[in-house]
Amino acid sequence: MTASALAAFAALLADETRARFCLALLDGRAWTAGELARHVGVAPSTASEHLGRLVAGGLLAEERQGRHRYVRLADARTAYLVEELAAHTEPGPPAAPTSLRAAGARSAMARGRTCYDHLAGRLGIAITEAMTVRGLLLQESGFALTARGTEWFAALGLEPLRGRGRRPVVRACLDWTERRPHLAGAAGAELCRYALDSGWCVRIGSERAVRVTAEGERALAELLGIAPEALR
């Protein structure tokens, strides 16, 4: 009975150009229409029409500022859906990089990146594993924070249990380079925001990749016992 709505929604992602838009927007930031057009190599007019459809369909949210049209994924749930779909379509090993530059970018992305609003790559895995080993996070029968995990967040001044509407506090997100689940959900988002705000890591260039700073290495070692080598 919702078949037409399902088909209409799927049709939004059923075009390669729109799919590339959404994958680019998985970095969680807002892009302008022109940036997206250049990013995927289509005419601005084409991009404009695609964005119109994506916004009308509820997949993207837009914000007009002056002569710029900023666009981002509608919400965390939508980003999660896109990530799930993308993960589902890549069951095999990642394709070999086609150039030295691409190899460098892939390597940086594999080390650490944002996945919409939380941390992924080896950085995300290392944090998730360390939290599990230290008894802050349960993985065996579903992701869940322990009482000590909640306290750990509180010690950082974070309270992912409050507010946030219906968003799950913790959620497993499958990493497409490491093939292992890592921490997502409200707690993952708060931790990511905290890590960027407090200088644990900084974004590299204009992509989703992040680099752990020296200060970040110290903090991760102290708070979670993560060896700096695990992040390289």
Added chain:
Amino acid sequence: MTASALAAFAALLADETRARFCLALLDGRAWTAGELARHVGVAPSTASEHLGRLVAGGLLAEERQGRHRYVRLADARTAYLVEELAAHTEPGPPAAPTSLRAAGARSAMARGRTCYDHLAGRLGIAITEAMTVRGLLLQESGFALTARGTEWFAALGLEPLRGRGRRPVVRACLDWTERRPHLAGAAGAELCRYALDSGWCVRIGSERAVRVTAEGERALAELLGIAPEALR
């Protein structure tokens, strides 16, 4: 870099006829090509072509038996994806039923049904709530079985922790009639199978709806303290 694969996958669901096929197949059973064609009202030739695309795209698995082509959703993960997408496209209240017969079917579906391979509707919610209240399941910071929950399954002769590859043991599935999460994942599937095998509930007609038997009411009251009224 996986944009074309993502678009190709989404395109499978981007057609209303194919979407209706997949929603019908959410009951977890195998349908023949002809059944599906009649169900959605297209010519057998049209259905055949659609099924070819869905199978080639990995969304469905097929099994040929004699002159029948049985088709089902490829696996639990795929069913989960379809369910997620369908849930995402129905944020508003369900549409009003268009006939008395449809109202009856909807009411039966709301009481209890299967959702691919686990129980949903008020039945699924009641079980999930009862398990939470009795300390078998954690919901506060992500779905997870407690130690007592694992023992409870073991007492039924079920061991959802073993095997099953990479499937999560418990997972929250959003119910589209009750708007609340219920138990899914390997544990939800085992429990559903057990409930059908041991006669706690039986399928009604050819749809996804199930009815709780008198024996089922006794068992649910005894094992989980569920009042029979909660299921009506």
Added chain:
DNA sequence: AGCATAGTTCGGCCCGTGCCGAAGGGTGGA
């Protein structure tokens, strides 16, 4: 005011694809 830039709208082209009916093959029962 004048100009550059960002985005939108429109017309036109063309390819992909959803649909059907007719014809054909494979299976199982009589």
Added chain:
DNA sequence: TCCACCCTTCGGCACGGGCCGAACTATGCT
């Protein structure tokens, strides 16, 4: 062996939609 049934393949039609360039509007800078 013949027939009924289930499914598939193929031809043909029609529609949708993705793409671009050109023209236009809106914003901001100088």
